[in-house]
Amino acid sequence: MAEETRKKGLGRGLSALMGEVRDAVNAGTPATPGERPRALRELPIEQVQPNPNQPRKRFTAEALEDLVASIRTHGILQPILVRRIAADRYEIIAGERRWRAAQSAQLHQVPVVVKEFTDQEVMEVALVENVQRADLTAIEEAAGYQRLIEEFGHTQDVIARIIGKSRSHIANTLRLLALPAPVKALVEQGSLSAGHARALIGLPDAAALAKKAVDEGLSVRQIEDLAKKAKSPAAGPGGAGGGAPAKDMDTLELEGNLAAAIGLPVSILHKGDAGGSITIRYKTLDELDQICGKLSRVED
Numbered sequence: 001m002a003e004e005t006r007k008k009g010l011g012r013g014l015s016a017l018m019g020e021v022r023d024a025v026n027a028g029t030p031a032t033p034g035e036r037p038r039a040l041r042e043l044p045i046e047q048v049q050p051n052p053n054q055p056r057k058r059f060t061a062e063a064l065e066d067l068v069a070s071i072r073t074h075g076i077l078q079p080i081l082v083r084r085i086a087a088d089r090y091e092i093i094a095g096e097r098r099w100r101a102a103q104s105a106q107l108h109q110v111p112v113v114v115k116e117f118t119d120q121e122v123m124e125v126a127l128v129e130n131v132q133r134a135d136l137t138a139i140e141e142a143a144g145y146q147r148l149i150e151e152f153g154h155t156q157d158v159i160a161r162i163i164g165k166s167r168s169h170i171a172n173t174l175r176l177l178a179l180p181a182p183v184k185a186l187v188e189q190g191s192l193s194a195g196h197a198r199a200l201i202g203l204p205d206a207a208a209l210a211k212k213a214v215d216e217g218l219s220v221r222q223i224e225d226l227a228k229k230a231k232s233p234a235a236g237p238g239g240a241g242g243g244a245p246a247k248d249m250d251t252l253e254l255e256g257n258l259a260a261a262i263g264l265p266v267s268i269l270h271k272g273d274a275g276g277s278i279t280i281r282y283k284t285l286d287e288l289d290q291i292c293g294k295l296s297r298v299e300d
Contacts, residue, residue: 040079042109048082048090048099051122055144056130058137058188059100067101076102079111083122090114093122094129120152124162131163138194139184142173146260171257175201178259178266182207186214195220199227202255202265204281262294 080095090112092099102110117125127144130136136144148154148162156174160167176187176197183206186192191214199220200206209230213223251268258266262280264287270276282288 040111040113043082043090043112045099045102045107045110047088048080048092048110048112050092050096050099051126053119053123053126053147054092054096055123055127055140056096056135057140059097061104064097064101064104067097068104071098071101071105071107076107076111079113082112082114083117084114091122093117093125123148123152128163131165137188137190138173138176138197139188142176142260145170145174146177171253171260172198174260175256176260177263178202178256180207183210186210193220196223198256199223201259202252202267203227203230204265205230263290 076098078095078098080099081093082090082095083093085091093115099110123144127141127148130144131141145156145159145163148159149156154162156167156170160170163170173194176184176194178201179187179197183192183197183200187194187197192210196213196218197210200209200223203209209223209226212218212226218226251270255266255268258268258278265281267279267281268276269279280291282291
């Protein structure tokens with residue numbers, strides 16, 4: 001029953017929600033030049049603030065240059081969608097780039113449309129807007145999905161319906177969160193693609209391989225070959241010699257899904273009828289506490 005409630009807990013439904021966003025923005029757009037739209041309001045720019053949980057974290061000055069120049073010349077043509085959070089404070093739902101560019105253009109007021117949205121609805125709208133416009137890095141996208149899971153109880157299937165992506169895309173993106181911080185930083189900087197990064201999940205030397213990929217310009221296939229060799233070490237003294245067989249795709253996908261759920265690298269060693277083992281690697285006591293906390297919350 002609780003699972004069914006979570007699956008239905010999409011507020012007004014995403015299509016209706018996005019319809020409200022479009023209607024609000026269109027209502028704030030004049031039909032003819034010089035006409036003042038009825039739903040539009042002007043607010044002092046200092047009364048508008050970004051959403052601290054906005055999935056997109058990187059806003060570079062270089063990326064805003066053209067928008068700043070346009071706003072200096074024409075003003076803000078599309079209003080910023082906001083919600084009221086205090087008597088004279090408003091939080092951005094959609095349009096943070098325009099707000100940042102308006103600051104750089106030294107505008108004192110910005111056009112807004114005010115709507116009432118819940119925290120969950122704001123998160124869903126922000127994710128959809130950014131993903132559709134390809135504004136998020138793969139790591140930012142994964143962090144947004146993780147927040148929907150942890151804070152709002154969404155499953156990967158529900159997120160897939162919200163975002164309009166396949167469940168496998170959601171699962172593969174979430175897997176990136178299990179990468180070491182240096183690898184995630186390379187993805188966020190655009191130096192390493194999500195495809196390269198996925199091939200490194202679960203490897204103890206992922207950071208070194210990521211640096212090698214960037215320095216030598218390796219392809220995803222080359223990284224996958226290096227990853228297979230790293231996952232198939234030679235047998236130790238007294239062993240039969242030769243490498244262990246490479247893991248099949250089902251095992252690798254399961255490792256990735258578990259790593260995404262736990263937030264740490266996971267390795268599965270399956271020995272057929274003899275059973276097998278699952279290894280969760282951690283480096284600090286905080287990461288160990290993280291594992292214990294997640295396992296202790298598992299319900300029957």
